[in-house]
Amino acid sequence: MKILVTGCAGFIGSHLCERLLEENYEVVGIDNFDDFYSRDLKERNIKSFRNNTSFELHEFDLLNQDKLNELEAIDVVIHLAAKAGVRPSIVRPSVYIDSNIKSTQNVLDFLVKQNITKYVFASSSSIYGNKSKIPFTEEDECNYPISPYAYTKKACEMMNYTYHYLHQIDTVNLRFFTVFGPRQRPDLAIHKFVSKIKNNQPIEMYGNGKSARDYTFISDTIEGICLSLDYLLKNKNVFENFNIGNHYPITLEKLIQSIYSELKSTPNVVIKDMNKAEVDITYADISKARKLLGYQPRVEFEEGIRKFISWHEKYI
Numbered sequence: 503m504k505i506l507v508t509g510c511a512g513f514i515g516s517h518l519c520e521r522l523l524e525e526n527y528e529v530v531g532i533d534n535f536d537d538f539y540s541r542d543l544k545e546r547n548i549k550s551f552r553n554n555t556s557f558e559l560h561e562f563d564l565l566n567q568d569k570l571n572e573l574e575a576i577d578v579v580i581h582l583a584a585k586a587g588v589r590p591s592i593v594r595p596s597v598y599i600d601s602n603i604k605s606t607q608n609v610l611d612f613l614v615k616q617n618i619t620k621y622v623f624a625s626s627s628s629i630y631g632n633k634s635k636i637p638f639t640e641e642d643e644c645n646y647p648i649s650p651y652a653y654t655k656k657a658c659e660m661m662n663y664t665y666h667y668l669h670q671i672d673t674v675n676l677r678f679f680t681v682f683g684p685r686q687r688p689d690l691a692i693h694k695f696v697s698k699i700k701n702n703q704p705i706e707m708y709g710n711g712k713s714a715r716d717y718t719f720i721s722d723t724i725e726g727i728c729l730s731l732d733y734l735l736k737n738k739n740v741f742e743n744f745n746i747g748n749h750y751p752i753t754l755e756k757l758i759q760s761i762y763s764e765l766k767s768t769p770n771v772v773i774k775d776m777n778k779a780e781v782d783i784t785y786a787d788i789s790k791a792r793k794l795l796g797y798q799p800r801v802e803f804e805e806g807i808r809k810f811i812s813w814h815e816k817y818i
């Protein structure tokens with residue numbers, strides 16, 4: 503079975519390719535090595551499997567439909583490539599329209615052209631917006647995204663439905679909740695904080711520290727993707743949204759405290775205004791994923807932080 507992974511050199515994509523290769527799938531990876539963060543980090547992400555004979559790397563932008571159409575004999579597409587990050591999406595929304603919405607349109611047209619009927623899409627907890635009802639369930643209305651990044655993900659989920667309806671593409675939209683662990687993107691809080699503390703720089707806390715995120719360790723996210731792949735392969739006429747979170751929100755002040763304590767360093771925190779596009783809390787109800795996929799997150803927050811720090815010490 504041949505699986506196409508878009509965004510294969512990124513944080514989640516590189517872990518996923520490793521896991522799929524371990525499970526003896528053939529993997530075709532696409533990545534344009536965009537400048538959202540350094541190419542060196544992405545090259546390092548794929549180092550362990552780049553020369554694996556079951557892996558093929560294609561470097562191009564998904565906006566290039568002709569290049570995409572050259573790929574053949576793909577059984578499943580796992581579409582992770584996107585511009586991530588909430589705050590930069592406010593500054594350059596049109597880039598997010600291209601990288602997220604137009605690229606997904608191209609992937610959907612590719613599925614139809616090649617008669618591929620199994621499709622996993624990386625969505626995001628950010629589509630829930632600022633909700634007073636927690637935890638978030640897949641049935642919750644999410645029509646009020648508060649950042650361009652969030653509306654691109656919501657738009658893609660809707661496009662995916664249209665293609666499922668018109669072309670019988672079995673689809674799962676996986677709503678990831680702040681993923682962390684080795685290779686985490688350098689723009690994300692945990693990575694940024696650890697780097698700054700190790701360079702004896704102050705860290706910035708946005709708001710009063712009470713905002714919270716449902717941090718999910720990378721191996722649990724990857725398990726969620728693999729379980730949804732099994733589900734897609736075993737079932738027909740599928741269109742499902744799943745929360746792939748941890749069901750355990752951690753406040754920003756607790757996150758900061760844990761990192762300082764793990765690094766045995768004295769807190770040096772500068773308080774800044776909370777950004778309007780950042781939600782107050784993310785909190786996943788994972789009962790649907792547990793029931794239909796058998797998903798159960800295993801890595802606790804503190805253990806995940808220790809694993810991240812030991813990776814950071816070795817590689818950054």
Ligand SMILES: NC(=O)c1ccc[n+]([C@@H]2O[C@H](COP(=O)([O-])OP(=O)(O)OC[C@H]3O[C@@H](n4cnc5c(N)ncnc54)[C@H](O)[C@@H]3O)[C@@H](O)[C@H]2O)c1
Binds near residue numbers: 563677679
């Ligand atoms: N990391 C998280 O906490 C998180 C949370 C929710 C959703 N997600 C989603 O999961 C997916 C993967 O996120 P990540 O954290 O691994 O991000 P990442 O930036 O590390 O990986 C994305 C990869 O896609 C590539 N890419 C971007 N646009 C492309 C294009 N047009 N053509 C080809 N390649 C392109 C980039 O070069 C990058 O290597 C994204 O869709 C993201 O929105 C991530």
